Amino acid sequence: MANAVLDIDEKPKALQLITLSAQHMFAMFGSTILVPKLTGLSPAMALLTSGIATLIFLLVTRFQVPAYLGSSFAFITPIIFVSNTGGVGSAMIGSMFVGLTYGIVSLLIWKTGYKWIMKLLPPIVVAPVIMVIGLALATVAVDMAMNIPDGNGGKIYSFPDFSAALVTLAAAIICTIFFKNIVSTMPILIGLVVGYIYSAAIGIVDYTAIGQAKWFALPDFLIPGIDYEFKVTSTLLLAMVPIVIVTISEHIGHQLVLGKVVNRNYIKEPGLHRSLLGDGLGTLMSAFIGGPPKTTYGENIGVLVLTRVYSVYVIGGAAILAIVMAFFSKAMAVIETIPTSVLGGVSILLFGIIASSGLRMLVENKVDFDDKRNLVIASVILIFGIGGATLKIPQVSDTFAIEGMALAAIVGVILNLVLPGRDKEVADLDE
Template sequence: MSDKVLDVHEKPTAGKWLTLSLQHMFAMFGATILVPQLVGLSPAIALLTSGIATIIFILVTRFQVPAYLGSSFAFIIPIQVATASGGIGSAMIGSMFVALVYAIVSLLIWKTGYRWIMKLLPPIVVGPVIMVIGLALAPTAVGMASTIQVDGEPVYNLLHFSAALVTLAAAIICIMFFKGVISLMPILIGIVVGYLYSAAIGILDFSKVLKAKWFEIPEMLIPGIDYEFVVTPTLLFIMVPIAIVTISEHIGHQLVLGRIVDRNYIENPGLNRSLLGDGLGTLISGLIGGPPKTTYGENIGVLAITRVYSIYVIIGAAVFAILFSFLGKVMAIIATIPTAVLGGISILLFGIIASSGLRMLVDHKVDFGNQRNLVISSVILVIGIGGATIKFSETFEIEGMALAAIVGVLLNLLLPGKAEEKLTDETE
């Protein structure tokens, strides 16, 4: 692009490097730490693994793709379900098998090309499944925003709900009335404003901050030490089908990023390399107790606005994330964020996820006058949001989002009248 400030392989000056990298870290910070707090993992380990995964991704893609990897929202419900059925270790094992799927798909693309995966995952499948991710989480967001736990039971609390509403309002104002980088950080700014409001109304507990150390190693979960490595069919079917969604998301991000920096990342370094980098990041994250990873749209947005595409800036952001994860006081402050504040930001965030699925259908002009499209989307939405389950035995079942993704792919393959659809217009 002729108006770029720094190209992919250009180095900024030391001062600009510092500020630009911090900007990228803060752009992803709010979303990356929200996921572990929703699924019972350590925010510190999420930050650590996001930095490590990003560096791995950059190495695998030969320093050509300036993308940042953060915690994936697609796996929130699968991790919660896997944890409920077999402990948090089950979720980590499932994450590793998701990484294996990435590796297999990467190998297939390397050997056969990428066009087949575009046909396997058309917008009529991917759009509704993305909508399920957001809509299935809606009750969680509202519950977090409006209730507190009393004797183990959720009880409505207006004071806490007010904190959620202030948080939500701050994030909406950032999106609607600000330009530039501020508009790309509504999650972080919303959390900060909600946190300050919570302090003003007296619902914060700083006791853990006072006790926390300045330097503290993130809480890791190591297979064979912190949990037993046991694989069950149910575990695989809870987690692995979600790769359908995240691979689609990955392809979309690579295409958008390629447009911004004026490169074809699907062909060079190749979709096989970028998927492998994403998968390896998720694998390493799962091995030490972090959530699955995905390329972050927030950071792609920062690239578009600043027109600074330098890979060195992204590496700097990854290094900052790793360093922050060892600051015990900072992580303790994060742990004091009220559930209501997280609920308020989740109302917006989960809604945006659902709306992005709808936007995919609109952008690709999916015709709902076509009965085939109507059937596929309807079945995916109801199975996913309704939490439908197929039980094969006491230890083997497929449910909710995973079942919706599988059914969607099968319906698309089996129903007659299939049109030549692409995930994007730019696959050719």
């Protein structure tokens, strides 16, 4: 590509490779560690698995797609729900089945083409579900930002903590709006750093974990059959697997945008089936050793646009640095001491952006809400998802239940298929 500083297959010099890879890794760092912090998983495992998953993705896509795989925000609510009901092991098993589902879908796309999935997951279904993902977490973010435990199992308002959340939020907003260079791609990381410094200044940081941590140590692996019993239930499957409706659509969107940035058609070559398989294998591997589900990152595209460095060597270098960082336990201990209110501050912006991105999808695809069909589908998805609707059939099983976001996604797909007026054609992505 004419305007590329480094194109896909170009290898930078050694020192340049290290600096560019470090820059890329830190752009992904904040979002990657935020998911495990919110869900009770290990940030070190999230970093380790993001690096390994990225290397798997590069291998599967024949080193043609410069994409970094990080922790998926779409699975925050399902992981929390499944972990609370069946333990963290259940969340890992559910994530494994998510990875397997990616594999099945990629096989179908390989054999039958991609247009069927575009018809199954149009913007009128996917966009409202994305909005649900963000809005359903709104109360979680606000609670984290301003409340602290009262010691009796309840919560009380804390102005110092809320002030830390507001400082964190302000730093992330300023980073996003007023900077146009590489800094603008790291609002989460910079918000966390600024919020942490402010929290330390007002005395709400507990440094105990840092003092107790070794300099280097193995991350906390979670292996099925060793660290937890491998038990598959309908609850974990129904809570987690339907979310692929959103993440697969997100993946397709990222591949289309990324292809435009680097002037290639990734739907055709190496093919949507390969990129989706790489995503699925990364998620399967991550879950098998104790990390969250993976997804291609929008932050990655932002860095590519700003730097015009498209080299897969840089992406691979960022992945290797993430793997190395995961064993630096002093750094991981610092992450453990980040106050909940600081996490709440960045979550307010991040969850809001997730919801707004669903709204943007509706606008960009010119979804017509004068069409009652579209109005009905979006309305039902939003209320089912945000309201936490639950489908239980005691006559079938006491454990069978589809809840909230998963139910909203399934109902949205069904409504799109059965209501009259569905578009018959899908835009040709080969052009």
